[in-house]
Every structure is written in C-alpha cells, then in structure tokens.
Amino acid sequence: MTVKTTETVRWRTEAERRIYSSKLLEALRRSSRTPSHPGKRTREVRETADRVLAVAARGRTRWSRAILAKRARLLRVRKVKKQKSSGDLRLPERERRWKLPEVEKKVKVLSRLVPGCRKVSFVNLLEEASDYIAALEMQIKVMATLSEILTATGGEVKRCRGN
Template sequence: MAISTREAEPEKERRRKRGSALGESHASSSQWRTDTEQKIYSSKLLEALRRLRRAESPAPPKSRAVREAADRALAVAARGRTRWSRAILSSRAILLKARKRRAREPVRSKRTGSAGCCPGSVMNNNSSNKTPALQRKARVLGRLVPGCRKLSFPNLLEEASDYIAALEMQVRAMSALTQILTAAGAGPSAGAPLEVHPDH
C-alpha cells in the first residue's frame, strides 16, 4: 500500500505543475485584454510610427515597415517576459544585417531541372506521412510563434496562448488608431496620412 502511495505522489506533483503552468499562461494572456495594457501599447505604437515616419520622410512608410514597427512595439510592451517577445527584439539586428548582405550579393539564377526537385518532394512527402499528426501541428505552430521552434509542447502552448492574445490586442489598438487618424484626416505628425493596416 505504501508503494502505491509513493507512486501516486509524483503523478500528483506533475498534475500540480501542469495546473500551475496553465494558470501562469492564463494570467499572462489575460494582461493583453485590459484597457491599461492596450493604452500602453497604443502609446508605444504611436511613438514607433512617428520615428518610422521621420526616418522615411517624405514618403509614407510601407505597410511591411509599419507591421515590423508594430511588432517591435508589441515586444517592448511585453517587457521581455516571453520568449516570442525576446525573439522579435533580438531578430531586429540580424534582419538588418541580412538585408545589407543581400543587397551586396549578385542575383543568382535558380535551376529549374526536374531531376533535382522530384526526389526531394517524394522524400518530404514520405517523411511527413510518418510524422504523427500532433507533432506536425506542433512543428507548424512553433514556426508561427517567434523564437519557439524548439520548445517543448507545453511551453509552446503557453507561448502561443500569450502571443495570440497579444496579437488580438494589437489588432484592436491598430484599428482604434486607424479610426482616430481617419477622423482627424492626418497622421500622427504633420504631412500626408500615415499608411496603417490593422490586419496582421
């Protein structure tokens, strides 16, 4: 009887840890649903868009640059508490270096032979069929959440839950900002209207 009690204790401990992790994930994602957090993010977003506009004046910023600025502001608002926010902030310098390197490299033509592509496609299909469905979905989810490709499944779910809640708040903030700018008839600074797309 004592043996079964000792065996039951680790299982209870594992359940307690899982419940604690889920509770922390819920608390982390809930912060993005508060009006205070949305106001904080909106102010950071507006500052980022103003800096972007000054850097690319007189032409309006491109939609991709606006999205990148919005994501960086979102990562700053997360205060480095999550892996995805740290990944967004740390990838900025790497992205700039990659763009400079691509600008210096000559354009190379792509080979279009059928002999090289077909075997690889068959191998990829065969390997994907052997991979469990849940593992494939987790792999796709890990690619969608910044910095989470190699996380364990429980940690991936925690990061994804927080990231989705943050994106939902981002959409609300950008939609509200777009309505304000549209009603005002101008961007956050003098000049032509700022190109802002609420969809992410």
C-alpha cells in the same frame, strides 16, 4: 474550469492597451518621418507594430525576444552581407515518404507561426502561443482604434499636454 495565466490576462487590461497604443503611435510618428515606397511602408508599419509589441512584453516571453533579436540580426546582416550557399535543400527520398501524424504536423506549423518557438516543448509552445495570440488580439484592437481616430481627424493626431 480554465486557468488564465497572468501573461494572458495582462494583454487584456486597459492600462496595457493604453501603454502599447501610445508607444505604437510614437514609433509610427518617428517612422513616418522618413519617406519610403508605399509597398515598403506597409511592411515598415507591421514591423514597427511587432517591435513595439515585443518591447511591451519586456522580453519575458520567447516570442518577444525572438522579434527583438530578429531586428538586431537584420541590422548586422545589412552591414555585412553574407552569400548563401547554393546547396541542395531537398529531403532525401526516404525522409519524404515518412509521414507525420496529423497532430504533429499541426504542432510543427504552430511552432513556425510563433516567433522563436521552433524548438520548444509542446507545453511551452502552447503557453507561448496563447500569450502571443492574446498580444496580437490586443494589437489588432489598438490598431483599429488608431485607424478610426486617424480617419476621423484626417490623419492628424495632436499630442496631448498630459502625455
């Protein structure tokens, strides 16, 4: 028997999808008003979608707080550009030879994939990863639906009176 947490179920509800899609569409409208390079535009759309997803999570998860904090850090770094130190980042010979067991390697990779989860326990990592995956699945469905709508309407989506 599998147990679903309320966070995982939350991302699967129709109401949550509608809320996310309306917030995403509004955020994309705002960001499309500023002209940018096509390659940069792709990154802007991805970052906007992630930020809106983090806002929809309301900061209840570590990954959503990490995404929102990253945005705040980027804004501060742009104001004050710091120079990186050019230290040697290679591991000492002794540490390079030491091998992690396969499961630990995979846990380490997973912890790097889920924002804000590099230094959490295994149990917390699994909980965060399951919620993050469910949120990303919902994001994919919403973006695919918006893409179909925009393609069918020629890129114009009129605002409904009810919204």
